[in-house]
Amino acid sequence: MKASDSGETELTMHSTARISAARRRCRARLTIIAIFVVCAAPIVAAFFAYFVVKPHGGQTNYGELIAPQRPIPADLQVLDEAGRPIALAAFKGKWLMVSADSGTCDKACVTKLYYMRQIRTLQGEQRARVLPVWLVTDDAPIQPKIRTAYAQTRMLRADPAALRAWLPASADTSLRDHIYLVDPVGHLMMIFPKNPDPVKINQDLVKLLKWSSVG
The missing domain is CATH 1.20.5 (Single alpha-helices involved in coiled-coils or other helix-helix interfaces)
Structure with a gap:
């Protein structure tokens, strides 16, 4: 060749x-x-x-749809119940109902925790897809009776400044006035009004769980 x-x-x-x-x-x-x-x-x-x-x-929706959606910040760290740091994004994969409030947890705070617990329970067989999350915004100790009553709620401590950069509020409300809904992909997608109607929150969640097989 x-x-x-x-x-x-x-x-x-x-x-x-x-x-x-x-x-x-x-x-x-x-x-x-x-x-x-x-x-x-x-x-x-x-x-x-x-x-x-x-x-x-x-x-058709009661909650206000967040547009554009806000993903959980990759650098948003929280402390778990044992005081260990963990990325909040680690909880992706479930529908998160989120409340942010002081560890002292006054009547309004307890009401939000109660609503989230009951709404999750109302999902029946679908309740495993929903995770209530309480983001505690200070170092105040959590009362034992609250820990017991809301044992299915993840109680995580978070920096309030970091939360305010992610979670919106209106001109006449603050972070602690709302319940937020995060989808399984990790996007903040809904904010519910101050003093919300739990029946209407439940209706929103039922529809979302019905239409989506994710989470």
Whole structure:
């Protein structure tokens, strides 16, 4: 075989190898995109069915939809019940009902905890998909009777400044006035009004759990 023929053969082999590698990379990217679409589709479908289709006309949701959605900040650290630091994003995978308040927990605070507990219970077989979270915004000790009464609620201590940067409030309310809903992907998606109607919160959650298989 001539040297020129050998060189051309080697060049062709290299070209074929590069094309094959490029095709493998393309297939890998398409696979990743397909996985993302499959995972996100149920939540997107739930939002579309609940907030866009609106079969009965008008606004169907009680809570205010957060737009654009706010993902849990990757650097938002909390302390668990044992005082160990953990990223709040570690709780992704469930629907989170979130309250932020002082550890002293006055009547309004207890009311929010009670609502969240009861709304979760009302989901019946679906309740395992819902996690009540109390973000304690100071170092005040939590009363033992509250820990006992709300044992299914995760009680995590968080920096109030970091929470205010993530959780919105209106001009005439504060962080502690609201219950928030975070979807299983980790996006803050709803804020409920001060002195909320738990029946209407429950209606929102029931619809979301029905339309979404995620979480």
